[in-house]
Amino acid sequence: EAQVTQNPRYLITVTGKKLTVTCSQNMNHEYMSWYRQDPGLGLRQIYYSMNVEVTDKGDVPEGYKVSRKEKRNFPLILESPSPNQTSLYFCASARPSALSYEQYFGPGTRLTVT
Amino acid sequence: SQQGEEDPQALSIQEGENATMNCSYKTSINNLQWYRQNSGRGLVHLILIRSNEREKHSGRLRVTLDTSKKSSSLLITASRAADTASYFCATVQTGANNLFFGTGTRLTIIP
Numbered sequence: 001e002a003q004v005t006q007n008p009r010y011l012i013t014v015t016g017k018k019l020t021v022t023c024s025q026n027m028n029h030e031y032m033s034w035y036r037q038d039p040g041l042g043l044r045q046i047y048y049s050m051n052v053e054v055t056d057k058g059d060v061p062e063g064y065k066v067s068r069k070e071k072r073n074f075p076l077i078l079e080s081p082s083p084n085q086t087s088l089y090f091c092a093s094a095r096p097s098a099l100s101y102e103q104y105f106g107p108g109t110r111l112t113v114t
Numbered sequence: 115s116q117q118g119e120e121d122p123q124a125l126s127i128q129e130g131e132n133a134t135m136n137c138s139y140k141t142s143i144n145n146l147q148w149y150r151q152n153s154g155r156g157l158v159h160l161i162l163i164r165s166n167e168r169e170k171h172s173g174r175l176r177v178t179l180d181t182s183k184k185s186s187s188l189l190i191t192a193s194r195a196a197d198t199a200s201y202f203c204a205t206v207q208t209g210a211n212n213l214f215f216g217t218g219t220r221l222t223i224i225p
Contacts, residue, residue, distance in 0.1 A: 004156075033212065042202065042217035043157075050211055058212060090156055101206045101213055102147065105156035 002027045004106035006091050012112045013081055021076045021109050023091030031094040032074040033058070033103070034066065036087040043090065049074055050096065081113045118146075118203040118216030126222040133190040135219040137203030138183075144206040146179055146186050147213070151200045160188075160201075165208075190221075198223045 004025045013019055025032065033048035035058075045058030049068040063085055065077040074093075078085060088110050092103040121136045137146070145164045149157040163170045163179045163186065170177045176189040190197055200218045207214065 031211075035215070040217065043215040045212055045214070048212050056211070059214075088154070092157075096211070100145065100162060102159045102162055103157075103213060105158070107156050108154065110154075 002104070004091055004093050004104050006089075006106040006109050008109060009107060010110050012114065014114055015082055016080050019078050019081060019111075021078075021089060021091075021111070023074045023076065023106060024072050025074075025091075025093040025104070026072065027093060027095070027104065028071065029093035029095045029104070030071070031096045031101070031103075032068065033092045033094075034064070034074070034076050035090045035092065036060065036085075037090060037108075038087050046076070046089075081111075083113050085111065086113050087111060118205055118214060120201070120203055120216045120219040122219060123217070124220040124222070126224060127193060129193055129195055129223050129225050131193055133193050133197070133221055133223075135188045135201055135203075135221070137186045137188070137216055139186075139203075139205050139214075139216075140184065142208040143181070144208055144210075146177075147204045147206075148175075148177060148186075148188050149202045149204060149215075151202065151218070153199075157202065193221075193223045195223050195225050197221060 034046040035043040047066040049055045091106040094103045147162045148160045174191045202218045204213045204215045
């Protein structure tokens with residue numbers, strides 16, 4: 001089954017404790033992206049990657065890191081989480097072409113930083 | 115910065131009625147997409163309309179695009195309880211490599 005998986009689905013952590021949220025897709029998609037969703041703000045892009053070893057900042061990259069060493073994986077790293085990073089996080093993937101960026105989303109990771 | 119803005123923010127209608135949501139955006143685009151999100155879950159792609167298209171249909175969905183007004187609408191006909199969800203428009207700006215989402219319309223279908 002074609003899908004995007006994220007782990008963990010729920011995470012409660014404390015300020016400053018480094019964490020990684022994994023994202024994996026089995027559709028051989030070149031494009032992958034991370035979003036955060038907050039009430040009243042919709043989805044905001046954190047980072048995206050057009051292909052292996054190519055990453056770019058989105059709208060809200062501060063406090064986050066990513067890496068794209070393999071095509072299928074795109075982990076999101078919070079080196080020193082803070083309470084303002086409490087949010088619902090989504091990973092997505094797509095096979096980009098000039099005119100189509102239909103994205104496939106993972107189930108989400110609900111992060112709480114205390 | 116967010117590209118799309120949906121209107122209304124929330125909409126409640128009776129089952130069987132039609133639901134219309136609007137999206138406005140700010141810059142030129144390659145395409146505009148609509149997604150659905152059931153509460154707290156991942157988004158699901160509904161339909162994509164390219165900048166050179168004016169109308170597109172998919173089942174009970176009808177999407178229009180007016181690039182002169184920088185706006186789009188999503189019509190869901192003969193609504194069902196299962197259509198209760200949040201709906202987001204998202205745009206791929208001309209020359210860009212990513213998708214910008216609006217803040218969404220929360221649709222509630224009353225049985």
